[in-house]
Amino acid sequence: MTGKIIKGIAGFYYVQVESGVYECKAKGAFRKEKIKPLVGDDVEIDVISEEEMTGNVINILPRKSELIRPAxxxxxxxxxxxxxxxxxxxxxxxxxxxxxxxxxxxxxxxxxxxxxxxxxxxxxxxxxxxxxxxxxxxxxxxxxxxxxxxxxxxxxxxxxxxxxxxxxxxxxxxxxxxxxxxxxxxxxxxxxxxxxxxxxxxxxxxxxxxxxxxxTPGFSSLFVPKVDPVDLYRLFPEFIEPAENCRFTGCAHHKEPDCGVKAAVESGEIAASRYENYLQIYSEMVEQQNNKYR
Ligand code: GDP
Ligand code: ZN
CATH class of the missing domain: 3.40.50.300 (P-loop containing nucleotide triphosphate hydrolases)
Structure with missing residues (x-):
């Protein structure tokens, strides 16, 4: 039977199938490969007791993706x-x-x-x-x-x-x-x-x-992206095409002349609030980088 892990706690995995939730332990070959089942994993289970709804997770189906935060x-x-x-x-x-x-x-x-x-x-x-x-x-x-x-x-x-x-x-x-x-x-x-x-x-x-x-717990206002500051604009999808018109490679879209992103802000294609927030996050990232190397 296959289902999805909806919760993992203290060595137990709770697997949702159409008819309900099975409390399972990990027993599969995946343990030898040091693969730990994650919440969200689609898994195969062997039922131990239909009555108590217990079983073993025997196989993890291939993951489509894996988020880090939250795992x-x-x-x-x-x-x-x-x-x-x-x-x-x-x-x-x-x-x-x-x-x-x-x-x-x-x-x-x-x-x-x-x-x-x-x-x-x-x-x-x-x-x-x-x-x-x-x-x-x-x-x-x-x-x-x-x-x-x-x-x-x-x-x-x-x-x-x-x-x-x-x-x-x-x-x-x-x-x-x-x-x-x-x-x-x-x-x-x-x-x-x-x-x-x-x-x-x-x-x-x-x-x-x-x-x-x-x-999703942990909604933090302190989140700063891990990418290099020069790549931050890539996390703002509507900045990517205008950025092709920037005169300088590595343009921070800040004080540089002939900046495609700034032109798009002026023409209204990019919202002012998006650009302001970009600049703020960018400066925080640069500051963080400077602190690291000081
Ligand atoms: P949560 O903290 O995001 O889970 O927010 P809650 O669901 O607890 O809602 C917070 C407050 O907003 C409660 O007093 C709700 O009654 C109220 N609320 C939720 N949805 C609406 C809405 O669509 N309109 C209005 N006016 N109030 C809402
Ligand atoms: Zn630019």
Missing amino acids: VANVDQALLIFATKSPEPNLNLLDRFLCMMEEQDLPIIICFNKDDLADEGFQQQMRDTYEPAGYRVIFTSAKEQAGIDAIKDILKGKTSTVAGPSGVGKSSIVNILTEGQVMETGEVSEKIGRGKHTTRHSELLYLGDDTYIMD
Whole structure:
């Protein structure tokens, strides 16, 4: 039987199959190869007891991808949730998070929740800011249950990491998504003791239909990309083409003359906020580099 590891704790792996969750130990040949099962791994299990729902993980199916932060396998995409208001969206934090996901090559969808509170023109402004970068931007209201179908559609059949600052309505959205499966989630909670552990582990939540989401802890405003500062602009997808017009190779798109990126900011192809956040992250990266070599 095959399933997906949704949680690993104290040497046990909790494997979701259509009918429920099996508590498993690792027993496969993969252990000789020093491969550790990860949350998100698709695995083959041998059932020990159908009644107690226990088994052994005997094989890890080939990984499509492996995220470092958080450590999870086979993530297909990231859903970033911010609020239109209350809390006011921090676009600097959003852009940092986009960089982090870009660095890991994850497709990204941006969701602004609390659309019921949005100012006139906010939707268009955010579309103009983020669609040039190739991101899909959606608007939801958990309060008015609006836009939820779009989220369901985006998540369907995939494994998604869901991230965002606190207070934006993540739990409200997840609660709506898990509605109608109350029994199933209740059963999962009982089996894996959700809520009983004080430490946060990576954990996938099964929404049925091969659809998994992961609540991503550690949403830090201190995140600075690991790439070389001259390559930072590559994490801003809409900067890449304009950068081909820069006069200098290694252009930082800052004070250099004849800079294609700056020209694109002036013509409005690149949003001012994106460029400002780029500059801020860039200067932090340079500063960090200087500190290292001092
Ligand atoms: P989380 O910290 O991201 O999980 O956010 P919560 O789901 O706990 O929501 C934070 C607060 O925002 C709660 O008081 C919710 O009732 C409220 N909230 C969530 N979604 C919406 C929404 O779409 N519109 C409005 N007006 N309030 C919302
Ligand atoms: Zn440039």
